[in-house]
Amino acid sequence: MTWDAEYDVVVVGSGAGAMTGAYLAAKAGKKVAVVEKTDRLGGTTAYSGAAAWLPGTVVQERAGLVDSTESARTYLNALLDEPDQVKLEAFLTESPELVTKLEEDPLLEFQFQAFPDYFERPGRVPGGRSFVPTPLPLEQIGERLDLVRPPVDRERVGKSHHLGQPLAAGRAYIGRFLLALDATGNGTVHTGVAVDELITEDGRVVGVAGNGTNGARVRLAARDGVLLAAGGFERNHEERARHGVPGNAAWTMAPEGSNTGEPIAAAVALGAATDLMDQAWFTPGIAHPDGSAAFTLGFRGGLIVDQNGTRYANESLPYDQMGRQMAADPARIPSYVIFDNTSLGHIPAIAIPEGDPEDHLAAGTWTRADSLVALADEIGVPGDALVSTVERFNGFAEAGDDEDFDRGKDEFATYFASPVLVPVAQGPFYAARLLLSDLGTKGGLVTDVDARVLREDGSAIEGLYAAGNTSASMTGKHYPGPGAPIGTAMVFASRAVKHLLA
Numbered sequence: 325m326t327w328d329a330e331y332d333v334v335v336v337g338s339g340a341g342a343m344t345g346a347y348l349a350a351k352a353g354k355k356v357a358v359v360e361k362t363d364r365l366g367g368t369t370a371y372s373g374a375a376a377w378l379p380g381t382v383v384q385e386r387a388g389l390v391d392s393t394e395s396a397r398t399y400l401n402a403l404l405d406e407p408d409q410v411k412l413e414a415f416l417t418e419s420p421e422l423v424t425k426l427e428e429d430p431l432l433e434f435q436f437q438a439f440p441d442y443f444e445r446p447g448r449v450p451g452g453r454s455f456v457p458t459p460l461p462l463e464q465i466g467e468r469l470d471l472v473r474p475p476v477d478r479e480r481v482g483k484s485h486h487l488g489q490p491l492a493a494g495r496a497y498i499g500r501f502l503l504a505l506d507a508t509g510n511g512t513v514h515t516g517v518a519v520d521e522l523i524t525e526d527g528r529v530v531g532v533a534g535n536g537t538n539g540a541r542v543r544l545a546a547r548d549g550v551l552l553a554a555g556g557f558e559r560n561h562e563e564r565a566r567h568g569v570p571g572n573a574a575w576t577m578a579p580e581g582s583n584t585g586e587p588i589a590a591a592v593a594l595g596a597a598t599d600l601m602d603q604a605w606f607t608p609g610i611a612h613p614d615g616s617a618a619f620t621l622g623f624r625g626g627l628i629v630d631q632n633g634t635r636y637a638n639e640s641l642p643y644d645q646m647g648r649q650m651a652a653d654p655a656r657i658p659s660y661v662i663f664d665n666t667s668l669g670h671i672p673a674i675a676i677p678e679g680d681p682e683d684h685l686a687a688g689t690w691t692r693a694d695s696l697v698a699l700a701d702e703i704g705v706p707g708d709a710l711v712s713t714v715e716r717f718n719g720f721a722e723a724g725d726d727e728d729f730d731r732g733k734d735e736f737a738t739y740f741a742s743p744v745l746v747p748v749a750q751g752p753f754y755a756a757r758l759l760l761s762d763l764g765t766k767g768g769l770v771t772d773v774d775a776r777v778l779r780e781d782g783s784a785i786e787g788l789y790a791a792g793n794t795s796a797s798m799t800g801k802h803y804p805g806p807g808a809p810i811g812t813a814m815v816f817a818s819r820a821v822k823h824l825l826a
């Protein structure tokens with residue numbers, strides 16, 4: 325085999341798990357390559373809020389929170405369906421150790437940010453337990469800024485970072501880990517290489533291959549191991565259809581040109597087992613004129629109806645749970661967010677991104693009318709049904725009690741606004757088309773407690789590790805709280821590096 329370059333560790337992808345894994349391996353003295361398919365680092369992680377659900381760490385302690393490993397154990401056991409206890413315990417043990425280790429590096433800083441856990445279960449703590457990287461001043465990132473993916477609301481309209489503002493959230497995460505990787509002196513970043521092959525020698529993975537943007541084949545050796553942390557396959561229409569993932573590749577939040585799952589396929593070609601392949605981190609997403617959808621959460625008004633003009637769930641449910649409600653019935657995709665003029669022509673929710681209301685109205689993704697009957701007529705929903713749904717809803721709003729779905733009682737709902745149950749009465753009225761979006765698929769390669777990729781018979785493929793959405797999530801069909809995708813990706817990337825260093 326002729327290699328283009330040789331490393332100790334090759335990390336495929338550049339999101340949460342990839343950057344944690346690359347940094348830790350490089351810090352330990354390994355020569356590391358980060359191999360990214362697109363021309364920017366960060367994937368969906370860069371778009372994200374970068375909350376990390378890592379319980380019992382120094383960050384919560386500094387913030388004086390009631391969080392603990394014990395309460396997190398209680399919460400996860402109360403929520404997850406028959407969780408793998410070995411993995412769960414490893415997650416709980418690794419979380420505090422990992423964060424302490426990361427924070428030894430002055431470039432890696434985290435701070436608590438209140439955001440409630442997503443389920444009322446024993447062990448839930450008030451205000452949640454997740455935290456975020458501290459913002460990164462632009463002067464600190466310097467020219468490496470060009471490598472960091474900009475925020476989704478800007479990138480989708482062809483803009484780069486907000487200059488004059490520090491990098492925040494997911495951009496701070498990627499920027500900080502990139503600087504920390506650079507500072508080790510052991511990291512190399514290859515962008516524009518889409519890995520689609522794992523190269524083996526005597527059954528052990530010893531490198532990767534993929535096509536560069538110029539079409540040339542690139543082969544990189546990995547003496548100690550390969551960590552696949554290249555997201556899921558949310559941007560792959562065919563694979564979504566094959567595995568029955570609800571939603572649509574065009575409606576996912578993953579960046580264009582990113583996660584189509586060839587690293588998962590490459591591992592499957594070596595006999596790797598997969599699990600949870602029909603699962604995603606779901607969310608409702610308002611439709612955009614270009615055919616995409618936008619992560620929509622935090623409703624502070626309005627209501628959601630299906631194509632029969634009927635409410636079917638508590639609109640203030642945490643987004644993955646609301647997405648699952650949508651997936652349960654074809655008459656719910658699309659749904660419609662019905663709102664009035666109280667929010668002055670804007671949707672009474674956080675839509676990432678919202679887009680320009682005038683563009684929505686011109687394109688027909690939003691509809692405006694002077695009466696509910698006229699609105700119903702324009703969106704093709706029975707007018708009498710919509711009117712009676714809104715009247716019933718308004719009655720609940722006036723009484724402060726949603727007898728049908730209990731909206732507005734949970735801490736997750738009131739975190740965004742209080743009350744969230746407000747009448748829809750002041751015309752003109754609006755309907756925004758609502759699709760089933762996702763933050764990424766969460767089914768993928770089956771891994772053990774050390775993130776080693778396993779075959780159907782439970783044996784490990786030597787030299788191969790997976791984390792983040794490339795692996796089947798420890799959380800199964802649940803989204804426990806803010807930062808579960810990133811927190812679990814970080815922990816299992818860390819476990820992988822410990823294993824390959826041992």
Ligand SMILES: Cc1cc2nc3c(=O)[nH]c(=O)nc-3n(C[C@H](O)[C@H](O)[C@H](O)COP(=O)(O)OP(=O)(O)OC[C@H]3O[C@@H](n4cnc5c(N)ncnc54)[C@H](O)[C@@H]3O)c2cc1C
Pocket residue numbers: 336337338339340341342359360361362364365366367368369370371372373374375376377476517518519520534553554555556577578581582583584585586587605619676763764791792793794806807808809810811813
């Ligand atoms: C607006 C928004 C807010 C969110 N907020 C949070 C939050 O606060 N906390 C949280 O935990 N989650 C959050 N999420 C979800 C979370 O961002 C993702 O689920 C998670 O970051 C996925 O991480 P990942 O490393 O698996 O994939 P990604 O971050 O998507 O990274 C995968 C990378 O791999 C690259 N890649 C793919 N295929 C290849 C290949 N063949 N070769 C080389 N590279 C490849 C991709 O281009 C991409 O850069 C949010 C999502 C969105 C959209």
